[in-house]
Amino acid sequence: xxxxxxxxxxxxxxxxxxxxxxxxxxxxxxxxxxxxxxxxxxxxxxxxxxxxxxxxxxxxxxxxxxxxxxxxxxxxxxxxxxxxxxxxxxxxxxxxxxxxxxxxxxxxxxxxxxxxxxxxxxxxxxxxxxxxxxxxxxxxxxxxxxxxxxxxxxxxxxxxxxxxxxxxxxxxxxxxxxxxxxxxxxxxxxxxxxxxxxxxxxxxxxxxxxxxxxxxxxxxxxxxxxxxxxxxxxxxxxxxxxxxxxxxxxxxxxxxxxxxxxxxxxxxxxxxxxxxxxxxxxxxxxxxxxxxxxxxxxxxxxxxxxxxxxxxxxxxxxxxxxxxxxxxxxxxxxxxxxxxxxxx
Amino acid sequence: xxxxxxxxxxxxxxxxxxxxxxxxxxxxxxxxxxxxxxxxxxxxxxxxxxxxxxxxxxxxxxxxxxxxxxxxxxxxxxxxxxxxxxxxxxxxxxxxxxxxxxxxxxxxxxxxxxxxxxxxxxxxxxxxxxxxxxxxxxxxxxxxxxxxxxxxxxxxxxxxxxxxxxxxxxxxxxxxxxxxxxxxxxxxxxxxxxxxxxxxxxxxxxxxxxxxxxxxxxxxxxxxxxxxxxxxxxxxxxxxxxxxxxxxxxxxxxxxxxxxxxxxxxxxxxxxxxxxxxxxxxxxxxxxxxxxxxxxxxxxxxxxxxxxxxxxxxxxxxxxxxxxxxxxxxxxxxxxxxxxxxxx
DNA sequence: TTTAGCACTCGAATTGTTTGAGTGCTAACA
DNA sequence: TGTTAGCACTCAAACAATTCGAGTGCTAAA
Numbered sequence: 090x091x092x093x094x095x096x097x098x099x100x101x102x103x104x105x106x107x108x109x110x111x112x113x114x115x116x117x118x119x120x121x122x123x124x125x126x127x128x129x130x131x132x133x134x135x136x137x138x139x140x141x142x143x144x145x146x147x148x149x150x151x152x153x154x155x156x157x158x159x160x161x162x163x164x165x166x167x168x169x170x171x172x173x174x175x176x177x178x179x180x181x182x183x184x185x186x187x188x189x190x191x192x193x194x195x196x197x198x199x200x201x202x203x204x205x206x207x208x209x210x211x212x213x214x215x216x217x218x219x220x221x222x223x224x225x226x227x228x229x230x231x232x233x234x235x236x237x238x239x240x241x242x243x244x245x246x247x248x249x250x251x252x253x254x255x256x257x258x259x260x261x262x263x264x265x266x267x268x269x270x271x272x273x274x275x276x277x278x279x280x281x282x283x284x285x286x287x288x289x290x291x292x293x294x295x296x297x298x299x300x301x302x303x304x305x306x307x308x309x310x311x312x313x314x315x316x317x318x319x320x321x322x323x324x325x326x327x328x329x330x331x332x333x334x335x336x337x338x339x340x341x342x343x344x345x346x347x348x349x350x351x352x353x354x355x356x357x358x359x360x361x362x363x364x365x366x367x368x369x370x371x372x373x374x375x376x377x378x379x380x381x382x383x384x385x386x387x388x389x390x391x392x393x394x395x396x397x398x399x400x401x402x403x404x405x406x407x408x409x410x411x412x413x414x415x416x417x418x419x420x421x422x423x424x425x426x427x428x429x430x431x432x433x
Numbered sequence: 434x435x436x437x438x439x440x441x442x443x444x445x446x447x448x449x450x451x452x453x454x455x456x457x458x459x460x461x462x463x464x465x466x467x468x469x470x471x472x473x474x475x476x477x478x479x480x481x482x483x484x485x486x487x488x489x490x491x492x493x494x495x496x497x498x499x500x501x502x503x504x505x506x507x508x509x510x511x512x513x514x515x516x517x518x519x520x521x522x523x524x525x526x527x528x529x530x531x532x533x534x535x536x537x538x539x540x541x542x543x544x545x546x547x548x549x550x551x552x553x554x555x556x557x558x559x560x561x562x563x564x565x566x567x568x569x570x571x572x573x574x575x576x577x578x579x580x581x582x583x584x585x586x587x588x589x590x591x592x593x594x595x596x597x598x599x600x601x602x603x604x605x606x607x608x609x610x611x612x613x614x615x616x617x618x619x620x621x622x623x624x625x626x627x628x629x630x631x632x633x634x635x636x637x638x639x640x641x642x643x644x645x646x647x648x649x650x651x652x653x654x655x656x657x658x659x660x661x662x663x664x665x666x667x668x669x670x671x672x673x674x675x676x677x678x679x680x681x682x683x684x685x686x687x688x689x690x691x692x693x694x695x696x697x698x699x700x701x702x703x704x705x706x707x708x709x710x711x712x713x714x715x716x717x718x719x720x721x722x723x724x725x726x727x728x729x730x731x732x733x734x735x736x737x738x739x740x741x742x743x744x745x746x747x748x749x750x751x752x753x754x755x756x757x758x759x760x761x762x763x764x765x766x767x768x769x770x771x772x773x774x775x776x777x
Numbered sequence: 778t779t780t781a782g783c784a785c786t787c788g789a790a791t792t793g794t795t796t797g798a799g800t801g802c803t804a805a806c807a
Numbered sequence: 808t809g810t811t812a813g814c815a816c817t818c819a820a821a822c823a824a825t826t827c828g829a830g831t832g833c834t835a836a837a
Contacts, residue, residue, distance in 0.1 A: 114830050122477050125778050132831070149831050150786040229569045229585045237589050241573045247593040251534055326688045329681055337679055344670045406676050456801050471811050476800070494799050494817040 100167045112152030157370040171409040185425040204324025209402035214357040215318040216395040255303045333403045342377030386419040455494030501714040515753040529769040546670025553746035558701040559662040560739040599647045677747045686721030730763040
């Protein structure tokens with residue numbers, strides 16, 4: 090177990106390093122007002138902390154730098170309390186004060202405010218619509234061969250696809266078909282839509298409409314394309330401001346991960362337990378993120394976590410501030426969404 | 434006017450520099466099989482070319498590098514003919530061979546193939562829908578207070594917004610309203626929609642529906658939000674592979690421009706005359722693009738240019754190849770879109 | 778247990794040197 | 808008159824040598 094003095098020294102080292110990015114030496118530490126011991130004493134303690142794996146040297150005669158284990162301990166036990174300024178709180182609030190017209194805009198804005206307040210890259214994963222149910226289906230014919238199929242969910246989300254109309258079908262059939270759908274499928278969760286269409290509805294259709302099947306198949310096929318939740322990024326270029334990424338070679342894999350979106354998407358998707366999670370350096374499974382920390386928080390509607398927002402930065406990250414900001418944005422976002430969903 | 438020999442030398446210098454990225458010296462040139470003169474002769478010619486402003490030295494005793502004027506001349510008069518390989522042509526064709534379900538996917542794929550074939554950053558501007566006309570409007574109530582307003586255009590494009598229903602309005606009114614819209618506004622270009630709604634339709638509404646006006650205003654307001662064409666990027670990270678951008682300081686402003694999207698959007702929007710356009714270095718008005726060239730091409734449906742695709746890279750760019758690829762993709766994209774629109 | 782002192786280490790910055798690719802100019806040549 | 812060989816000169820880049828300073832570990836005294 091670490092002594093109080095060791096804890097103090099560890100904390101000051103990490104705080105200082107996060108601020109400056111420079112290895113911290115014993116003399117620098119001894120000058121801090123929080124610390125009353127000589128540099129020699131500190132050197133002894135630092136040697137112990139190093140042996141325990143909390144800090145490291147960059148070379149034999151250098152100051153110390155936190156190890157991943159050190160950061161982990163810091164995040165778990167030593168986070169200095171942090172309060173947002175009025176201005177920050179105000180900024181966040183103003184984002185969510187406006188009337189929501191589009192969920193996507195809201196998510197984009199959330200990401201934006203996150204990267205603005207932290208100067209890191211931020212990510213927002215759109216809410217998962219798996220749960221949402223069919224409110225209305227609509228087919229708008231464009232001409233003889235094509236039509237737009239539109240699906241509206243109870244959450245106000247709209248999906249649409251262009252479909253081909255089989256030559257044997259006319260406008261009347263189409264209308265009948267849509268009516269049957271809306272009668273039978275109202276309130277069905279989108280995930281079950283395909284199955285229901287194939288079983289229950291097919292029977293009814295068979296009785297009323299000739300040649301319904303090729304059209305039905307086209308529809309099922311197009312509706313079934315699983316719509317992935319969108320990922321919103323902001324402040325990608327902030328990555329370049331970090332001195333640890335001043336070397337192009339080190340940024341490239343990161344920017345690739347970011348550009349790809351898919352990996353990040355999966356990472357955030359996994360995050361379903363409530364609250365803030367911090368992944369430091371090699372705790373991230375993704376290759377190319379060894380020098381990064383990813384801090385995620387979930388947002389929810391009512392009690393159910395729907396999605397996640399996250400900050401991506403170097404392991405030398407302002408954990409305290411980032412976590413505070415993330416918490417605040419997540420809770421404001423949750424509140425806004427809850428209000429929005431409740432009115433549905 | 435330049436002599437034939439000067440032209441030859443200029444061309445070889447630029448070709449070589451584009452390939453190698455290194456300043457080209459007289460000895461290197463004299464060894465090329467296309468060139469039969471001694472290095473001393475070449476030095477004389479190069480001195481002339483420099484005086485005329487087509488090439489520059491990086492320092493007093495260095496080889497020569499093309500100036501922007503040199504690139505401009507090269508692009509206008511010296512482009513070596515370039516043919517795509519079968520494989521390349523095949524790759525492009527396969528992108529457009531598939532059935533189009535969503536315009537956005539198609540644009541995204543166009544951008545992707547562009548950056549894949551050129552190793553630069555590519556941009557695709559979605560088709561401008563200004564011309565498109567209202568096919569159908571639909572209002573789907575979600576609950577007492579809110580509804581989704583959906584607009585379908587004759588091109589199969591779907592726009593939707595959440596709107597608030599004034600308390601004084603009931604489901605019947607809503608339905609009547611939509612019916613009136615669809616009767617009166619079918620075929621009206623989206624740009625004129627607002628005006629028509631305010632003038633013609635308002636009168637009819639007044640006669641049939643109580644309290645129509647607050648709802649109408651909400652609708653007009655939400656429909657009127659000008660939907661900007663989307664910009665699709667691909668290969669952003671390719672920027673980092675260029676040796677001229679190996680310094681973070683030089684990439685940052687560029688990545689900022691790219692991340693912002695707005696400036697690029699405007700730039701591409703302006704490009705309406707048909708064909709390929711090349712902007713070299715300072716010909717680009719945007720700050721931060723001094724070291725870049727932007728090559729744009731328009732794609733059209735029938736005879737009307739609808740949008741643009743572009744490649745962004747360093748001024749030392751493989752102009753010949755890029756222009757060839759861009760032309761090919763633009764014409765294949767045009768063909769695909771034309772087919773698609775014709776069937777509407 | 779703490780601290781002062783000292784020898785030692787190493788990265789970073791500075792300086793000097795060498796090397797090679799390139800130039801311009803001049804004089805000879807075809 | 809145009810072309811070329813030769814020569815002196817320039818400069819960036821690579822490399823080695825040197826210095827400087829911030830840091831360490833260890834020891835002995837307080």
